[in-house]
Amino acid sequence: MEPFLEVRNLFVGFKTYLGKLNVLNGVDFTLRESEKVGIIGESGCGKTSTMKAILGILASNAVIEGGEVSFRGQDMLKIRKKQLNQIRRKNLTMIFQDPTAALNPVFKIEELLGDVIKYSGDFDHEKATKKILRGKSIAALKEVSLPDPERVLDSYPFQLSGGMRQRVCIAMSLATAKDLLIADEPTTSLDVTIQDQVLRLMKDLVDKRNLSIILISHALGTVKNTVDTVYVMYAGNMIESSETQKLFSNPLHPYTQGLLKSVPKLSGEGFSEGIPGRIPDYINPPPGCRFNPRCQHAMEICRKERPSLLEVNGENHKVACWLYNKR
Amino acid sequence: MEKNEDLLVVENLTKHFKTSFGVVRAIDDINFTVKSGETFGLVGESGSGKSTTGYVVMGIYTPTSGRILFKGNDLSMHAKKRPKGLKKNLAIVFQDPASSLNPTKTVKDVIGQPLRIQGLAKTREERDKRVSELLDAVELPSQDFKERRPKDLGGGERQAVAIARAIATNPSFIVLDEPTSALDVSIQAKIMKVLMKLQQELNLSYLFITHDLSLMRNVSSRVAIMYLAQIVEFAPTPIFFRNPVHPYTQMLLSSIPVLTDDEEKLKPKEVTSRGEVPSAINPPPGCRFHTRCPFATGICKTKQPSFVTVEPDHQVACHLAAK
Amino acid sequence: MQVMEKIRTIAKRYDIKRKWFRFSRSPLSVVGLIVVAVVIFLALAAPFITPYPRQAGLQTNLRDRFLPPSSKNLFGTDQLGRDVFTRTIFGFQYSLMMAGVVLLLVVPPGVVLGLIAGYYRGGWVDMAVMRISDVFIAVPPLVLALSIASVLTPSAFNAMMAVSLMWWPWYTRLTYNATSSVRNEYFVQASEVMGENSFRIMFSEILPNCLGSILTKITLDVGWVILLGSALSFVGLGAQPPTPDLGTMVAGGSIFLPGQWWISMFPAMAIVVVILGFNLLGDGIRDIFVEETR
Numbered sequence: 001m002e003p004f005l006e007v008r009n010l011f012v013g014f015k016t017y018l019g020k021l022n023v024l025n026g027v028d029f030t031l032r033e034s035e036k037v038g039i040i041g042e043s044g045c046g047k048t049s050t051m052k053a054i055l056g057i058l059a060s061n062a063v064i065e066g067g068e069v070s071f072r073g074q075d076m077l078k079i080r081k082k083q084l085n086q087i088r089r090k091n092l093t094m095i096f097q098d099p100t101a102a103l104n105p106v107f108k109i110e111e112l113l114g115d116v117i118k119y120s121g122d123f124d125h126e127k128a129t130k131k132i133l134r135g136k137s138i139a140a141l142k143e144v145s146l147p148d149p150e151r152v153l154d155s156y157p158f159q160l161s162g163g164m165r166q167r168v169c170i171a172m173s174l175a176t177a178k179d180l181l182i183a184d185e186p187t188t189s190l191d192v193t194i195q196d197q198v199l200r201l202m203k204d205l206v207d208k209r210n211l212s213i214i215l216i217s218h219a220l221g222t223v224k225n226t227v228d229t230v231y232v233m234y235a236g237n238m239i240e241s242s243e244t245q246k247l248f249s250n251p252l253h254p255y256t257q258g259l260l261k262s263v264p265k266l267s268g269e270g271f272s273e274g275i276p277g278r279i280p281d282y283i284n285p286p287p288g289c290r291f292n293p294r295c296q297h298a299m300e301i302c303r304k305e306r307p308s309l310l311e312v313n314g315e316n317h318k319v320a321c322w323l324y325n326k327r
Numbered sequence: 328m329e330k331n332e333d334l335l336v337v338e339n340l341t342k343h344f345k346t347s348f349g350v351v352r353a354i355d356d357i358n359f360t361v362k363s364g365e366t367f368g369l370v371g372e373s374g375s376g377k378s379t380t381g382y383v384v385m386g387i388y389t390p391t392s393g394r395i396l397f398k399g400n401d402l403s404m405h406a407k408k409r410p411k412g413l414k415k416n417l418a419i420v421f422q423d424p425a426s427s428l429n430p431t432k433t434v435k436d437v438i439g440q441p442l443r444i445q446g447l448a449k450t451r452e453e454r455d456k457r458v459s460e461l462l463d464a465v466e467l468p469s470q471d472f473k474e475r476r477p478k479d480l481g482g483g484e485r486q487a488v489a490i491a492r493a494i495a496t497n498p499s500f501i502v503l504d505e506p507t508s509a510l511d512v513s514i515q516a517k518i519m520k521v522l523m524k525l526q527q528e529l530n531l532s533y534l535f536i537t538h539d540l541s542l543m544r545n546v547s548s549r550v551a552i553m554y555l556a557q558i559v560e561f562a563p564t565p566i567f568f569r570n571p572v573h574p575y576t577q578m579l580l581s582s583i584p585v586l587t588d589d590e591e592k593l594k595p596k597e598v599t600s601r602g603e604v605p606s607a608i609n610p611p612p613g614c615r616f617h618t619r620c621p622f623a624t625g626i627c628k629t630k631q632p633s634f635v636t637v638e639p640d641h642q643v644a645c646h647l648a649a650k
Numbered sequence: 651m652q653v654m655e656k657i658r659t660i661a662k663r664y665d666i667k668r669k670w671f672r673f674s675r676s677p678l679s680v681v682g683l684i685v686v687a688v689v690i691f692l693a694l695a696a697p698f699i700t701p702y703p704r705q706a707g708l709q710t711n712l713r714d715r716f717l718p719p720s721s722k723n724l725f726g727t728d729q730l731g732r733d734v735f736t737r738t739i740f741g742f743q744y745s746l747m748m749a750g751v752v753l754l755l756v757v758p759p760g761v762v763l764g765l766i767a768g769y770y771r772g773g774w775v776d777m778a779v780m781r782i783s784d785v786f787i788a789v790p791p792l793v794l795a796l797s798i799a800s801v802l803t804p805s806a807f808n809a810m811m812a813v814s815l816m817w818w819p820w821y822t823r824l825t826y827n828a829t830s831s832v833r834n835e836y837f838v839q840a841s842e843v844m845g846e847n848s849f850r851i852m853f854s855e856i857l858p859n860c861l862g863s864i865l866t867k868i869t870l871d872v873g874w875v876i877l878l879g880s881a882l883s884f885v886g887l888g889a890q891p892p893t894p895d896l897g898t899m900v901a902g903g904s905i906f907l908p909g910q911w912w913i914s915m916f917p918a919m920a921i922v923v924v925i926l927g928f929n930l931l932g933d934g935i936r937d938i939f940v941e942e943t944r
Contacts, residue, residue, distance in 0.1 A: 017671030042511035043482070161603050162373075191372040192538060194603070196582040218511055221584020248586050262516040264541045266568070266583070266590040271523065271545060274516035278481065385843050406843045414845050427836040431858035441844050476665075492840075 003070075004212060005031040005054070005180065010067035012046075012053055021282035023049055025236035025290065026067070028309050031212055033179070036203075038215045038223035038244070041233030042259075044279050047216050050233075051182050053077070055094060056084050089120060093173035097185035099165035103157040110153040113137040113172055120176035140175040141168070144201060163194035167201070174205055181206065181213045187222060199226050220263060224248060232256050235280050235290040238309050242317035252312065252319045254295050289322065297323055334500055334532050335361040335384065340393035342376075342383050349608040353379040355556040356393070363499065366526065366533040368547030368564070370540060372579075374604050375553040377536045378422070381502040384534065385419045397500070415445045418493035422505035424485035428477040434488050435473040438462070441495040461491040464528075465521050483514035487521065494525060502534045507542065519546065540583050544568055549640075552576050555607060555615045562641035571595055572643045574620045614646065622647055669938045679934025685927030693742040705732040706740035706894045716910050726912035728903060734912060738920050741896040744889065745924060748810055749875040753868055755814045760821025761864060765852050767822065768829025780826065783819035791816065795878055799887040806895070809888035813878055817871075824867055828860035862939025870932035873925035880921055896921050 012024035023046045031037055041047045052058045054069050056076060069076040071087060096102045103112060114133040117140070134153065141149035144167040157165055166186060173181060183202065187195040203226050206213045217223050223230055223244070230247045232240040232255070240253040251257045258275040277294035280286055286293050292302040301322050309320040319325075342354040354376045361367040371377040382388050384395055386406030395402045400413055418441075421427040428437050438458045439448075448454040455473075462469035465487040477485055486506060493501050503522070507515040523546075525531060535547050543550055544564065551561035552575065560573040571577050578598040585591055602619045605611055611618050617627040626646050634642045635649045661667065673679055697703050705711065711731030719726040725734035767779040786794070798812035832838065833856065841851050880897030882888035889895035891902070896917045903913030 017668045042513060163603060191604070192540075193372065193578060193582050195584075219584070220512070220586055224584060224586060259513055260586065262513045263586060264516075264519075264539075264545045265587070266541050266544055266585055266593050268544045268565070268568070271516050271519045273520060275513045278483075382839075387839050387843060406845070409845075411845055414843070419840065419843060421836040421840070423836060427840060429837040429855055429859070440841065440846070444845050 003030050004033045004035070004072060005029075006068070006070045007050065007054065008068045008070070010050070010053060010069065011065040012049060012058065013063045013065055014059070015061040015063065019283040020063070022285055023236045023282050024053070024067075025285070026306065027233075027236065028238055029231060031180075031214065034210045034212055035229065036206060036213050036215070036227040038217065038227035038230045039233055040217055040220055040223055040230060040259075042218050042279070044235075045233045046236040047233050048184055051094070051184060051214070051216065055088065055092060055182070090177075091179040093178045093181050095166075095169050095173050095181070095183040095186045097188055099162065099169045099189070100157065102169050103165060105157050108154060108156055109160075109168055110134065110137060112157075113140060113153070113168070113175065116172045117175050136175065140171040143174070143205065144168075144171045146171070162190050163198060166190060166198055170198075170202065170205070174209070174211075177209075179212060181211050182216070183213065184216045185218070186215070188217070188219065195222070202226065220248075220260070232259070235285070236282075237290065237306070237320060239291070239320045240318065241309065242315075246315075246317055250317075252317065252324060253291075253321050254297055254323075255291050289320075332363050333360050334363040334398060335534070336394075336396040337380075337384065338394040338396070340380070340383065340395065341391045342379055342388055343391045346608075351607050352556050352610060353607060354383065355610075357553075357556075357558050359551055359558065359561065361500070361532050361534055363532050364526075364530050365549065366535050366547040368543045368550040369534065369536045369553060370538065370543050370550055370579075371553035372538055372604065374555065374607055376556040376607075377538075377553050378504050380553075381419065381504045381534060381536050385417060385502055411445070415441070415496035416498050417500050417502070418496070418498040419502040419504065420486070420489050420493050420506045422508055424482045424489060424509060425477075427489050428485055430477050432476070433473065434458075434462075434475050434477075434480075437477075437488060438492050438495055441492060445496050447496065457495070458491075461495055462488075464494065464525065465491045466517075467491070481514075482510050483518055486510065486518055490518075490521065490525070494529065494531075497529070499530070500532045500534070502536070504536045505538070508537065508539070515542075522546075540568075540580060541585065552579070555605065555610050557615065557644070559616065559645070560641075560643045562638070566638060566641050568593070570638070570641070572637050572641075572648050573616075573645050574598060574622055574647075575616050578619075614644075672938045672940070673934045676934060676937060678930050679937065682927050682930025682932075682934055685923065686931050689742050689924055689927060690746065692739050693746045696739045696743050700733075700736040700739050702733040702736045703740075706737050708892055716906075718910075719912055725916040726910070728899075728913045729906065729910075734899075734916050737894040737899060738896070738916050740894040741899060741917055741920060742924065744806070744893065744895050745876045745879065745921075746872075748806070748813075748879045749872045751810050752814050752817060752875050753871060755810075756817045757821055757864070757868060760818035761825045761857075761860075763818075764822040764825025764827075765829050765857060765860075768826040769833060769848065769852050769856065771830055771833065779822060783822045786816055786819040787823065789816075791874075791878065792881060795882060796885070796887065799882050804887045804890060806889040806893060809879055809882045812882070812887075813875060817875070820871075821864070821867070824863055825860055828863050829856055832856050832859045862936075866932055866936040866939065869928055869935050873928040873932075876921065876924055876928075 007027050007029040010024050010027040014021040014023060027050055029050070039047050049058065053064065054076060064077055076084065114137055117133055117136050118128045137153055138149045141152055146152050146164060146167050152160065152164070152168070160168065186202070187198050190198060199222065215223055215227055227244055229241060230244050231238050232253065234255050240247065240251070240256050247256070248260065251260050255275065261272040262274050264271065275294055280290050280293070288304045289302045289306055292298040295302065299322060307320045307322050307325050309318045310325050311318050312324045337357065337359050340354055340357050344351040344353055357380065359367065369377045369380060379388070383390050386402065386404065386409055389405040390403050393403065397413065397416065402409060402413065406414065435458050438461055439454050442448045442454055442457055448457045458473060459469040462472055467484060467487050480488070507518055510518065526533060537543055547564050549561065549563050550567045551558045553559070554575050560576050571580055577595045580595050581597045585594065598621060601621070605618055613629045614627045614632050617623040620627065624646065632644045632646045634644050636642050637648055711727065714727050714731040715729060717723055717727040723733050723735065725738060728734055763779050767776045770776055794816040795812050798815055799809055802808040802812065838851060838855055841855050879888055883895045883897030884901040889898050891898060899917035900914050906913050
């Protein structure tokens with residue numbers, strides 16, 4: 001299948017008072033149609049910036065220094081605003097971490113949801129009467145298993161609980177047909193039992209509609225049962241990717257190994273040392289592989305040249321590490 | 328204090344808040360004890376009252392009724408009314424590293440504040456030296472960090488500073504309110520290691536509050552689980568996780584995301600979580616969990632369950648357990 | 651060398667580099683800063699740089715009345731033959747002085763009251779202070795200033811008193827709001843739990859976090875106070891002739907419009923320039939203190 005979304009060698013920096021933060025350092029990422037992908041990484045690794053680059057919503061102090069983001073063959077970084085908006089309306093949709101911040105508190109759900117449907121370009125919005133919109137809105141809310149959709153439509157966001165708000169956000173993003181759903185930490189602000197429900201819901205909807213989904217999280221467990229492929233990101237690079245099961249049972253990159261070891265286990269084995277050091281200074285990042293100052297296996301070449309994300313043993317398990325890349 | 332003596336005793340503690348929507352019943356008649364040198368875990372989701380419990384123990388809120396005894400002294404009042412000498416024995420580390428440190432102060436000021444208030448380390452040199460010692464204890468480079476401001480520090484570093492501030496007055500008891508929830512997993516591991524080390528070295532007792540059960544499994548010696556202002560089950564940690572009896576405990580345990588198959592096997596049989604947490608202003612009658620409980624029977628809807636001892640040290644408030 | 655070191659330490663302590671970066675991202679703020687700097691310089695140097703400094707006072711020159719702008723009189727002369735340019739520059743002096751005095755009188759008590767009311771929110775202090783402020787704020791500023799000034803003998807000093815008397819509640823309300831939100835932050839709770847005394851909490855923990863909005867308001871207020879003062883002078887309730895107050899000058903010259911337009915126009919433009927400068931500067935200061943989001 002041709003790549004549906006492809007990010008190639010993306011370099012993005014941010015201008016600040018201390019200098020330029022060279023965050024994205026040649027990001028490589030591929031997504032096929034109907035594929036479910038997760039991106040895990042800790043704060044500051046650049047995962048949200050990558051998504052913003054794809055959607056074209058980077059901050060004003062961002063500088064795109066190289067690379068391509070191609071969606072169905074079109075370079076998202078170079079197309080005109082009008083085309084970008086078309087793609088955003090028809091193909092892409094995003095769910096954010098904080099449902100409270102994503103819903104405008106002065107509008108009722110009916111208006112919020114109605115607007116999204118009305119301007120989705122799915123049908124001539126001149127003909128969209130209140131009745132038609134309400135009907136479609138109720139259908140959308142039913143899809144996300146919200147009890148009593150009529151009451152929800154007539155409510156303001158603050159009258160709903162966190163879990164319900166996030167479901168409304170999901171309904172808004174999937175009310176009209178889309179190809180790709182990007183979910184940035186969608187369950188982080190929710191309780192554990194509600195997280196479970198919402199993730200299941202997302203998985204069902206994605207399966208039912210054959211959507212592609214990019215699920216971003218710093219919580220490894222969130223990603224495990226929801227996606228088929230996982231990418232691990234560190235300091236602006238994708239450093240490992242593989243099928244979900246394989247990544248968790250056989251992590252190859254030293255960072256991934258350290259990360260998995262840091263997660264407290266239900267079996268009660270105590271705490272690991274974590275990963276020594278801290279994330280690199282983006283203004284003066286270490287040359288070569290950015291993980292090298294913290295890596296106990298670091299070799300000469302790690303300090304000189306950045307390894308590419310390459311397949312290991314032909315198993316669809318890719319690592320960006322000189323321990324595995326044949327040289 | 329000998330190890331294993333009762334350090335903190337909480338009796339029939341209740342805290343209600345009057346708001347414009349009605350009376351919010353944040354804590355309703357809870358009882359527990361923390362012994363010296365141990366970590367007592369309080370687990371629950373949002374709205375359970377676990378954080379409020381920590382705040383009432385620290386004196387941030389005045390209890391509506393009930394008693395708090397610390398080493399036999401009555402502490403059932405607001406922090407402002409507590410004797411200064413007693414105050415230095417208790418400390419708290421908050422959940423959000425961003426707002427627990429004053430952004431306009433330097434690290435030196437922040438850690439020096441409790442020293443100054445309690446009159447420990449009177450001269451500038453003494454204070455300086457003590458701040459360096461404390462930074463070393465939490466594994467932060469002391470020379471570098473003293474003059475920095477919170478906004479230049481990462482989340483983990485800020486929490487480490489908050490911990491250094493908490494141990495400054497040599498307390499015997501620290502309330503840790505979700506100290507690592509806002510941190511990445513690799514930094515969480517580091518901070519937890521520091522906390523464990525400090526507990527050993529300084530013989531500290533912790534009231535550890537979190538919603539993360541995997542974390543709790545590794546840190547506490549006894550666990551109590553709260554639902555809607557009440558404790559519904561408590562037991563020593565290994566027993567709590569091996570044999571959860573209350574349906575809510577089972578529900579919570581079965582929904583935690585784990586990474587390995589070995590851990591999956593340790594989870595109880597799945598109790599699918601249903602519904603939302605009811606309002607704390609109007610909690611359901613009878614057993615408060617009955618609206619979400621798949622095993623609810625007639626009596627659950629009308630009568631509050633009392634505690635039943637299921638095993639030595641393991642108590643559950645559930646009508647089904649009484650059978 | 652010692653001086654350089656000192657400057658560097660202070661810059662680091664107050665994070666000047668980051669503040670300048672945020673400030674200078676908007677070119678208009680820098681324009682505001684330059685305008686304000688120039689105005690202040692002119693105000694301070696007035697006696698030394700104007701061609702006819704004595705005409706800012708009692709000296710008149712009846713032979714040269716109503717002269718249009720020329721190389722001898724850049725802004726022309728007024729109805730008493732006085733050089734309008736000189737008097738305008740001295741007008742800056744008076745305006746800035748008035749703003750300075752008013753804000754100096756108003757800011758400390760206003761802020762302190764707001765701090766205390768906000769900290770003891772819900773108590774009787776809160777009730778008392780805020781309800782009194784509400785009364786003052788409810789009346790439109792110009793009306794209130796005029797009412798007070800009209801009861802007193804018209805003079806520059808009384809105009810300043812009138813403005814000061816009705817200006818303080820805005821600072822109280824601003825500080826009250828800022829204090830109320832900072833009060834619930836964890837670090838304030840931590841201080842209380844440790845046993846820090848309330849006075850120190852208010853002034854050392856809470857107040858530094860409110861400074862951003864207070865400083866921004868002070869800068870923007872300079873413009874407002876000058877405007878209000880000019881309005882009072884325009885109706886004769888402020889500075890009395892021959893004081894070269896910009897408002898008085900605009901009033902005095904208005905009867906000669908449009909023929910001898912320069913008598914009113916230049917002082918009016920000077921008012922606009924001063925206010926605009928301080929407003930742009932104020933926007934820049936606000937940018938410095940805007941919270942950084944993650």
